Amino acid sequence: MPRKLSAEELPKPQTNMWDFAAYYMRFMRIQRGLSGEALGRVINVSKAQVSRIESGRNRLDANQAIALDKLWNTGRLFYLLVWYASIGHDPQxxxxxxxxxxxxxxxxxxxxxxxxxxxxxxxxxxxxxxxxxxxxxxxxxxxxxxxxxxxxxxxxxxxxxxxxxxxxxxxxxxxxxxxxxxxxxxxxxxxxxxxxxxxxxxxxxxxxxxxxxxxxxxxxxxxxxxxxxxxxxxxxxxxxxxxxxxxxxxxxxxxxxxxxxxxxxxxxxxxxxxxx
Structure with missing residues (x-):
């Protein structure tokens, strides 16, 4: 069973758009009952890389965001989150x-x-x-x-x-x-x-x-x-x-x-x- 992320490791969605995208990806994965390995197959990364994205250490790219939107039929939500994150200012x-x-x-x-x-x-x-x-x-x-x-x-x-x-x-x-x-x-x-x-x-x-x-x-x-x-x-x-x-x-x-x-x-x- 994968190790549960501590509160310190979880992204802070109130601080910047990248963390919000990471937070919401994790929320949707858990909500839909998907394992990290299963989600990794969708966005073409390993289970460990999924964990790094969800903790905010790695970032979603545009292609991964599009794959998530197709998987969960979000109306391009993840693609737009990544787009806004990429053009905005991040204090971190x-x-x-x-x-x-x-x-x-x-x-x-x-x-x-x-x-x-x-x-x-x-x-x-x-x-x-x-x-x-x-x-x-x-x-x-x-x-x-x-x-x-x-x-x-x-x-x-x-x-x-x-x-x-x-x-x-x-x-x-x-x-x-x-x-x-x-x-x-x-x-x-x-x-x-x-x-x-x-x-x-x-x-x-x-x-x-x-x-x-x-x-x-x-x-x-x-x-x-x-x-x-x-x-x-x-x-x-x-x-x-x-x-x-x-x-x-x-x-x-x-x-x-x-x-x-x-x-x-x-x-x-x-x-x-x-x-x-």
Whole structure:
């Protein structure tokens, strides 16, 4: 007999549309007397994956929602729930993104304006936070630096990082802070699990797929692949395969215009020399 979900594991339908969809799928399954295994056959997933959807750890996709609507003759209810969830704001997105980040095995990161949080020095991160409207910069700084512990794991994630030149030569804090930050980048780029490339600000590059803003793609055995895009005050977590693929295409297009690792290293060194 399957283990009953605890109250803490159950989705909170009052908090966001994704949790409401998960809650209602579980409600309908139990109401109709279906096992997790039987429902899994309908939406083409395992019993364990059904449990993850019902607990809110995984999300329904559009095809699964359509299958549920056909099974229970809901008048497209699940499809519409997934659609509204995918376009709306979820206050839990950033927290969910952090959990996925810690479980990730591969990350592809594009940063348009600042150094990625995983590679920021304490001084650089503090200068950024003090210049923002962050209500608790000390706490946020501590949390950000703690996130970097995943780089010290025995098996850290593989990182491919594309940095816009804006992130390298926009003054943050002081010349000393920027020099230390760029030195940290070069140090991290020596790791076997890190690829660091720069997108130069030149006429040859011109308009590119990264002008819309920063984003990252994360993948791992436990969750497949997800994308997270940043915006002022809130980010957006994307998990539907078509949308994630779109971010993957954007990343590849930016990558096609970026310098190779050697040229990127030399450009960062050039900026460091100018700060002395």
């Amino acid at each position: 997105w950033f927290a969910q993104h952090l959990k996925i980040e810690q479980k990730s095995e591969v990350q592809r990161i594009y940063e348009a304006n600042v150094i990625p949080g995983l590679l920021q020095t304490p001084e650089y991160a503090d200068a950024l936070l003090r210049s923002s409207i962050e209500p608790n910069p000390d706490r946020t700084l501590a949390d950000r630096l703690q996130r970097q512990d995943l780089l010290l794991r025995d098996s850290p994630p593989h990182l491919t990082i594309l940095l816009s030149q804006n992130a390298l030569d926009w003054p943050v804090g002081s010349p000393e802070i920027m020099y230390g930050q760029l030195a940290r980048l070069l140090e991290e780029a020596q790791r076997d699990n890190v690829i660091l490339r720069v997108l130069p600000r030149t006429w040859a590059v011109g308009a590119h797929a990264g002008l819309g803003g920063s984003f990252k793609l994360m993948s791992g055995d436990g969750f497949g692949e997800a994308a997270y895009t940043e915006s002022p005050g809130a980010g957006r977590l994307v998990s539907s395969p078509p949308d994630v693929r779109t971010y993957g295409i954007r990343f590849e297009r930016i990558s096609a215009k970026a310098l190779d690792e050697g040229a990127s290293f030399k450009l960062i060194q050039k900026f460091m020399e100018e700060m002395r």
